[in-house]
Amino acid sequence: MATVRLCHLYPDQMNIYADRGNIAVFRQRLAWRGHRLEVTDAGPGVEPSPDHDLWYLGGGQDRDQTMVAGDLATLKGSAMRDAADDGAAMLFVCGGIQLAGHVYVGVNGERLAGAAVLDLETTAGSSRLIGDLVIEAELDGETREVVGYENHAGRTTLGDAVRPLGRVVSGHGNDGTSGFEGAVRDRVIGTYLHGPLLPKNPWVADALLGWALAHAGEPVDLEPLDDRVEAAAHSAAVARTSHPNR
Amino acid sequence: MRTPSTVARALARSIGWLSRHAGRGGGTTVPGVILLRLRPDAVAELAGPLGRSIVISATNGKTTTARLVVAALEAVDTPIVANTAGSNLLRGVATALLDAKRPTGATGVFEVDEAAMGSVVEQLAPEVVVLMNLFRDQLDRYGELEALADGWVELVDRLPETTTLVLNADDPAIAELAHRHAKVVTFGVDDASAARAAVQHAADSTTCRNCSSPLVYERVFIGHLGHWRCPNCDRRRPPPDVSVAAFDPEGISGSSLTVATPTGPVAVATALPGLHNAYNVAAAVATASSLGLDLHTSARAIGSTGAAFGRAERVALAGHDLMVLLAKNPAGVNENLRTLVLHPDPLHLLVLLNDRTADGRDVSWIWDVDYEEIFDRVGSLTICGDRGHDMALRFRYGGFPVDRLTVHSNVGDALDAALLTMPDRAPLFALPTYTAMLELRAELVRRGVADDFWKDA
Known part of the structure; x- marks a missing residue:
């Protein structure tokens, strides 16, 4: 039995799009294979240890996001950058991808410094990009359709040190114009896909868990699970985008 | 030129009447839409x-x-x-x-x-x-x-x-x-x-x-x-x-x-x-x-005032009491679950999840509901709706065995399946999102056990 040590950043502030669903998927897909997830919450004022195998930061309301941003940059950014360089797995969703970048520029021009784990920056737009989102994502050399929902005012621009997670098939993605969605470097994924992301996309969950186990020094082959319900929910979400106006 | 008030009202009323008599969903807002277009x-x-x-x-x-x-x-x-x-x-x-x-x-x-x-x-x-x-x-x-x-x-x-x-x-x-x-x-x-x-x-x-x-x-x-x-x-x-x-x-x-x-x-x-x-x-x-x-x-x-439509409303159905508890956001559903655990017998549940405009298009919210609180009380679980499989995943990742639930795409089938699994006279609790509640209501009207909802008013 292996143990994956997860650092959950700001679970009380950054949880608006059902982020606990993603944590539940990590926990159960490990448990069903005889492994264990150990979660440490890192709220405001906490300086996390850089040796966690897996890191998670979800989305929050603008007010909460503004409140945690300073704390993130000063108390957590350094540990997170070290962990990412060390090959830890990370998932940043929605507000998470924005705060994982260099800077978030708000509607009134205010600048929130991020954790600078991902080479990207985000500027708030005048409208929100909302709706079902389907992308073709590439992970570990494999390409698959990944589904979810997006709801963000931020327009995210990628730098040279990251690649997009995928290409938008249906929806808006990072900025509504580039056709790209998300950002990836090493074992770090940032994305606007919530819904939550992982229950309907167990392929992404298993990629992150495989990376986290490798970081934990216990590389194991994750045996396949019976994912029929996941597959059915995935298909329903893809079908949803072909009749979006019902 | 603004449409004169009396003309606008007469027109809006006629259209409401037509809409109701054409059987188009009760016509509860059509006259208002017309009227506001003519007179903001x-x-x-x-x-x-x-x-x-x-x-x-x-x-x-x-x-x-x-x-x-x-x-x-x-x-x-x-x-x-x-x-x-x-x-x-x-x-x-x-x-x-x-x-x-x-x-x-x-x-x-x-x-x-x-x-x-x-x-x-x-x-x-x-x-x-x-x-x-x-x-x-x-x-x-x-x-x-x-x-x-x-x-x-x-x-x-x-x-x-x-x-x-x-x-x-x-x-x-x-x-x-x-x-x-x-x-x-x-x-x-x-x-x-x-x-x-x-x-x-x-x-x-x-x-x-x-x-x-x-x-x-x-x-x-x-x-x-x-x-x-x-x-x-x-x-x-x-x-x-x-x-x-x-x-x-x-x-x-x-x-x-x-x-x-x-x-x-x-x-x-x-x-x-x-x-x-x-x-x-x-x-x-x-x-x-x-x-x-x-x-x-x-x-x-x-x-002495009873439940509003779909809010803990009770309907007699095939020897069972069907209780409809509108389930549209985490706080509301958590309260419904907290009430349901007060029921002394195993709970027979029909959970309906749609993601249409009136429901909210984003189904993330179901992950903020504490369904786990009733897992050990569930007698049977029947799931339905446009996003029924998402609901099944919610239960699966909460730790509920998926072989103890069924997912249906049609509300009539789901209702039949739920009734089939239940002991005589046990109550069935339905937890529908808003449009799913309307579909469930339409099915109950079809079965002759409930009135059209706009007659309720």
Whole structure:
């Protein structure tokens, strides 16, 4: 039995799009294979240890996001950058991808410094990009359709040190114009896909868990699970985008 | 040129009649839509003859509370104009006014969508505005909760001094509004035995609206509703003028309440189960109090009022009682689950999840519901809806075995499957999202066990 040590950043502030669903998927897909997830919450004022195998930061309301941003940059950014360089797995969703970048520029021009784990920056737009989102994502050399929902005012621009997670098939993605969605470097994924992301996309969950186990020094082959319900929910979400106006 | 008022009204009424008789979903808002297209300030014009208006808004409980307020007013023979058919945008209010037989001198009672409050209040100039709670709901449509709360601040700042604000003392964002208006009546829950152990997972609004410090709770009742205070500034839950002093739940069949008021305690025995309905009762009593009604008479009328459409409504079906509990956001569903665990026997559940516009297109919210609380009580679980598989995943990753649930795409099939698994006479509890509730209702009408919902009004 292996143990994956997860650092959950700001679970009380950054949880608006059902982020606990993603944590539940990590926990159960490990448990069903005889492994264990150990979660440490890192709220405001906490300086996390850089040796966690897996890191998670979800989305929050603008007010909460503004409140945690300073704390993130000063108390957590350094540990997170070290962990990412060390090959830890990370998932940043929605507000998470924005705060994982260099800077978030708000509607009134205010600048929130991020954790600078991902080479990207985000500027708030005048409208929100909302709706079902389907992308073709590439992970570990494999390409698959990944589904979810997006709801963000931020327009995210990628730098040279990251690649997009995928290409938008249906929806808006990072900025509504580039056709790209998300950002990836090493074992770090940032994305606007919530819904939550992982229950309907167990392929992404298993990629992150495989990376986290490798970081934990216990590389194991994750045996396949019976994912029929996941597959059915995935298909329903893809079908949803072909009749979006019902 | 503006369409003359009388022409616009006649046209809108005719179209409503046609719509109803063509069987197009009751036509509860079509006339209002037409009318507002022709006369944008039609609500102000139509509301002119009313004696006064009461406007009620909340994420959860506005339909039921409006119904209770109507009952309290009808008990003293007040003529009423109300949008009880459930359409709560400006067009729904317009339609209700258009349909009113005798509006002159009547009291308007309108439940209004949280985001539609600005335009409705501006046109109606209500005598009483009841603001009950703001919970996480339909993030795709409303944007973020903070934006709605800010909108209500602007709304309160524009109210004339003569308007009475009825506010929930237990919701920090709502109670904060009392600092911006003089004429305020507050309500809340005082019975400590109704408290939960801790703030629930999906709690919103747990920071001070005045100074942004994290709030401290002595007690939590529902989500972020409770006995709160700010450790940093002077903000704290105001002692409510009207409060639930005693809450005695009687399972799913209702509860007995003692409601403390400025004129003494009143007893309310209600068939509406759960603490969320105790809040609705308190809001209705506070509204009656602000109107100067005799509160014992009001309490009797409020207590004898049954469930609104789909809100703990009961329907007899094939030897079973079907209880419909609208399930549209985490706070509401958590309260329904908390009520369901009071049922002594295994729970037979029909859970319906749609993601259409009126449901909210983003189904993330189901992951903020604490379904785990009822897992060990489930006798059978039947799932249906456009996003039924998402619901099945919610249960699977909560630790519920998927071989103990079934997923159906058609509500009729789901109903049959649910009934087949149940012992004789056991009740079936349906938890539908809004459009799924309409589909379920249509199926019940087809089976001849329920009336069309707009006849309910």
